[in-house]
Amino acid sequence: MPVKSLAARKNDLSNPVKQLEILNNGIFKSGELPYFKDKVASTPTSELKPKKLEILQLNLGYMCNQTCSHCHVDAGPDRKEIMTVETMEQCLEVIRKTGAHTLDLTGGAPEMNPNFRWFVEEASKAGIQDFIVRSNLTIIRANKKYFDLPEFFKKHNVHVISSLPFYKREKTDRQRGKGVFDKSIEALKMLNSVGYGREGSNLKLDLVYNPSGAFLPTNQEALEKDFKKALKEDFDIDFNQLFAITNLPISRFLEYLIASENYEDYMYALVEAFNPSAVENVMCTNTLSVSWDGWLYDCDFNQMLGLKVASKVTHIKDYNEEVLQNRDIIISQHCYGCTAGAGSSCQGSVT
Amino acid sequence: MSKTYYDPADLRKFGNITEWNEELGKKFFDYYNQVFEAGALSAREKSLIALAVSHVVQCPYCIDAYTKDGLQRGIEKEEMMEAVHVGAAIKGGATLVHGVQMMNKYDKLSM
Numbered sequence: 001m002p003v004k005s006l007a008a009r010k011n012d013l014s015n016p017v018k019q020l021e022i023l024n025n026g027i028f029k030s031g032e033l034p035y036f037k038d039k040v041a042s043t044p045t046s047e048l049k050p051k052k053l054e055i056l057q058l059n060l061g062y063m064c065n066q067t068c069s070h071c072h073v074d075a076g077p078d079r080k081e082i083m084t085v086e087t088m089e090q091c092l093e094v095i096r097k098t099g100a101h102t103l104d105l106t107g108g109a110p111e112m113n114p115n116f117r118w119f120v121e122e123a124s125k126a127g128i129q130d131f132i133v134r135s136n137l138t139i140i141r142a143n144k145k146y147f148d149l150p151e152f153f154k155k156h157n158v159h160v161i162s163s164l165p166f167y168k169r170e171k172t173d174r175q176r177g178k179g180v181f182d183k184s185i186e187a188l189k190m191l192n193s194v195g196y197g198r199e200g201s202n203l204k205l206d207l208v209y210n211p212s213g214a215f216l217p218t219n220q221e222a223l224e225k226d227f228k229k230a231l232k233e234d235f236d237i238d239f240n241q242l243f244a245i246t247n248l249p250i251s252r253f254l255e256y257l258i259a260s261e262n263y264e265d266y267m268y269a270l271v272e273a274f275n276p277s278a279v280e281n282v283m284c285t286n287t288l289s290v291s292w293d294g295w296l297y298d299c300d301f302n303q304m305l306g307l308k309v310a311s312k313v314t315h316i317k318d319y320n321e322e323v324l325q326n327r328d329i330i331i332s333q334h335c336y337g338c339t340a341g342a343g344s345s346c347q348g349s350v351t
Numbered sequence: 352m353s354k355t356y357y358d359p360a361d362l363r364k365f366g367n368i369t370e371w372n373e374e375l376g377k378k379f380f381d382y383y384n385q386v387f388e389a390g391a392l393s394a395r396e397k398s399l400i401a402l403a404v405s406h407v408v409q410c411p412y413c414i415d416a417y418t419k420d421g422l423q424r425g426i427e428k429e430e431m432m433e434a435v436h437v438g439a440a441i442k443g444g445a446t447l448v449h450g451v452q453m454m455n456k457y458d459k460l461s462m
Contacts, residue, residue, distance in 0.1 A: 168427070211423070218423045226425055268363050 003067060005076040006252060013255050014074060016306035022254065023333040027264055033271050036335045043276035048329040053321060054286040055102040057300060057346065058091055059083070060110040060119070061292045065142045068176045070210065070253045072304055075108040082112075083292040088119045090294060090316045092126070099321060100288075101129040104346065106300065109139045111146060124156040132159045134208075134346075138180055140187040150194045154203055160196060161243070161346075162188070163208040167230035175212040188237045197239040206241045208348075214262035216269055216340055217244035220349045243348030246270075248301050248337035270336040278343025281350035284329045290316050298329045300346065305334065362412045395424050402431060403438035 006014035013019055027033045040048060061082035064075035083091075095103060103123060110116055110133060124131060133153065140149045153160055164184055165175045172181040188205075192198060197205035207227065211217050224242035231237040247253045249266060257263040284298040288309075294316040297303040308314050311327040343350030369376030387397050398420050405413030421431055 166425070213422060215419050215422045218425065223425060264360075265363070272363075 005062075005067065005074045005078050006255060007074055008076065008078040011255065013251065016304065019250055019254055020305060020332060022258075022263075023249065027267060028333055033267060036331050036333050039271070039274055039336075040279055040331070043279050045276070045279045048279070048282065048284060048331060050325055050327060050329065051285045053098065053100045053288060053325065055104055055283070055347075056095065056098055056100045056288055056290070057104040057106060058290045059292050059300065059303065060105055060107050060113040060116060062108045063112045064108040064136065065112065065139050066109070066136055066177055066180065068252070069256055070175055070212070070247050072248055072251045072253060072301060073108060074251045074304070079108065081292045082114070083294075085115050085118075087292070087294040087316065088115060088122075090319075091290060092119075092122050094316060094319045095123050095126045095128065102132065103128045103130070104132040104134065104287075106134040106346075109136055111135065111139050111149060117152065120152070120156055120158065124158075130159055131157065132161055134161050134163075135187075137162045137164065137184040137187040138176075140190060141183045147190075150190045150196065153191075154194045154196070157203070159204040159206070160191060161206045161208060162191075163210070164188075164227075165210055165212050167227050167234070171212045185235055185237070188231075188239070189235065192236075192238055197237075199238065205239045206243060207239050208243045208245055210245045210247055214257060214260065214266045216246055216273060217344070220244040220342060241348070243346075244342075244344070245346070245348065246337045246340055246344035248334045250301060250334050251304055267333070267336070270340045273340035274336060275339055275341060275343060275351065277351050278339040278341075281343060281345075282335070282338045283345035283347065283350070284338075287346075288324065296324070298327075299338075301334055301337075302330055305332070307332070357411050359411075359415060362415060365412070395426065398424055399426065399430060399434045403434040406435050407438040407442050 028035055040046065059073075062073055062075045062079035063077065063082055064071075064073075064079070065077060067076040103126075105120075107113070113119070120131075120133070135149070135153075140146050152158075162184075163176075165172050169181040172184065173179065188197075191205055194203070195201040196203045209217060209223055209227065217223065220242060223244055227242050228239070231239070249257055249263070249270070254263070257266050284302075287299060289297040289300045289303050291297065291303050295303075296309045296311070296314055296316065296319075297307065298309055302308075307330045309324065309327055310330055311324050313320050313323045338344050338350075341349075366376075366380070369380065387394060387401075389397075392400075398417060401413070402417040402421060405417050418431065
């Protein structure tokens with residue numbers, strides 16, 4: 001697995017334009033596979049338009065303590081892009097007046113933003129119904145200063161969503177780095193011990209599964225059952241839901257697909273698994289993604305591809321929910337990742 | 352023409368066999384899909400059986416397909432290899448059990 005981000009390695013694929021070139025050409029340009037927009041046009045939905053905004057997702061920065069081989073953010077310790085207090089204040093203004101019921105903080109490791117705690121405290125005052133922090137788990141064990149994160153999350157009634165690619169050490173460590181599995185287990189135990197994920201507790205702890213390779217996730221419920229059984233029996237760990245998320249062919253996962261000569265097969269698999277009913281509920285129809293520097297995107301993936309919203313309003317400082325509501329959603333061939341099988345979103349399956 | 356008999360890219364064209372005989376092709380794929388639905392056996396068990404049989408019939412397409420299917424289902428490599436050994440044991444056994452026929456014939460022909 002890579003030890004540095006594409007950006008630090010000055011890899012061609014760190015440039016979103018290069019990634020889009022790959023996604024728009026090759027087997028799609030030759031007509032071997034249909035473009036996503038044509039595929040969507042053939043469904044009852046016919047085109048992607050925003051519905052009511054439900055989820056505001058903020059990326060607090062690309063810095064992370066891990067360098068996962070599948071990361072679509074190209075995050076890592078070497079990334080210096082971090083949301084400033086000024087942008088955070090602009091976000092807080094929006095959080096106080098938005099109609100969205102869910103606030104979703106992500107990264108990188110959002111906890112590594114030096115103003116993370118202040119921001120969570122301020123944001124939690126806005127009375128958002130569901131306040132999510134996407135924590136990679138190992139950050140809780142990375143440094144003494146993070147050991148009290150479970151207590152901090154509890155204090156602000158944060159809904160923790162954490163990635164754990166598999167309930168066995170080998171596959172987890174291969175995707176996310178040596179030692180990640182053991183640290184993740186320790187962190188899950190810490191979350192459980194303050195009440196997260198335990199029966200009868202209101203503190204929600206969900207896990208995210210994503211395949212550790214060039215294949216699609218299987219049925220979310222079946223996986224959840226396997227995860228729950230294994231984690232309970234082996235480690236006495238409890239959690240609420242498992243979200244099965246498809247890896248989208250961008251950034252470091254795209255690099256892996258190309259290097260392992262799996263790119264074409266993977267795109268075929270995604271297109272073959274295209275599910276018209278997943279199109280109705282893809283997350284770009286109810287989500288807005290805000291980058292560390294305040295720009296607005298239809299989703300986190302479009303953010304990483306540099307595809308800003310097609311609206312008069314493109315920055316959080318000019319935020320206007322009504323104006324944004326009338327935009328067209330920007331799509332490309334990576335979108336097949338969200339419509340495959342049971343569909344995929346930051347909230348798991350969509351059908 | 353390609354210089355090898357097997358091209359991995361041909362696997363995704365499997366469905367094209369229907370183009371030259373729609374009725375039989377469709378019947379086959381309907382049957383195939385139904386076979387792999389969960390029934391008295393789980394879909395996971397069926398996947399492992401398919402993997403073992405794929406090795407016994409030495410079908411490279413099937414091996415690719417059911418290795419990937421197993422990965423998707425969270426089947427672990429130890430389970431996959433054990434399934435392959437089950438196939439190998441039956442195939443080896445099938446060879447060896449004919450040894451009895453050989454012994455019978457030998458005895459019959461010998462004074």
